[in-house]
Amino acid sequence: MHHRTPRAGGNPLCREADRTRARLRVGLVVACLLAAICGIGVGRSAWTDSRRAAEEVASHRHSVQAVAVGESAHRAGTGLTGRPVSVAPVTWRDTAHRVHTASVPVPAATRHGDTVPLWIDDGGNPAAAPPGAAETALDAIGRGAGASAVGMLAAGAFVGARLRGVDRRCARAWEREWESVEPRWSGRLRPGQGTGDD
Structure with missing residues (x-):
């Protein structure tokens, strides 16, 4: 017989925080890919502009x-x-x-x-x-890499901040849950609890 989890395609042990972390990590990968694509676009544009400027300079040298x-x-x-x-x-x-x-x-x-x-x-x-082809190419590569790096760093900082927020919420939730379980588990009394209280 085919076994089904309570939620279709879900893991019963997976918490909402785990799903949020997974979405943030996927978002980071997508953002890094987009930053790389933008960096390539910036590099191509810089190459075209630098080559045109170099040709203009060379016409007067x-x-x-x-x-x-x-x-x-x-x-x-x-x-x-x-x-x-x-x-x-x-x-x-x-x-x-x-x-x-x-x-x-x-x-x-x-x-x-x-x-x-x-x-x-x-x-x-x-x-x-006049600037040579190597100098023009290095300039274009530098601009493209710089644009990619800025995009990736921004995405990483955003995702890192969100992950820290998720971790803080999980720690607070864990503390609340532990406060309700720990007295029974350890046998210690909570403040204001009598020996006959449950």
Whole structure:
């Protein structure tokens, strides 16, 4: 004969708190999946935007060969690393064939007469190299991962708070139930209870 539990598909030993915990855990898994999907969307959008911005920057950057007109020297570094950099006076021609001279970062062993690659802007001034594909990809991955992490952390904090609330309610209910069972189980009297009271 087929055995049926009192509640269809339910476990008679499963309390409402257990079902709430199970629902919260399933909700956390769903929220984490949604956060991952949102992170992928943010990463794709960041990749598209960063690539478009890199292409815009690259359209205004030009690579030229500059000629060192002096010896390289070390200069104290700036920024986060603070490493010293080698600089040397160099000269170059821009896209309009105008001659420019400035001190720019160069490889450490650069000597007078050596040629060094240099990125310039439309005005012929030294400029940073346009972002490459690796830099763009790392930026997109970082943004996507950050968005996913924020979503997952928020979901985890919410579910954790709700689980602590369920645990507190269970502990209070257990204390109330234990107060009614413990005197009979242990044989001790409750305050205000006489020896003949039940």
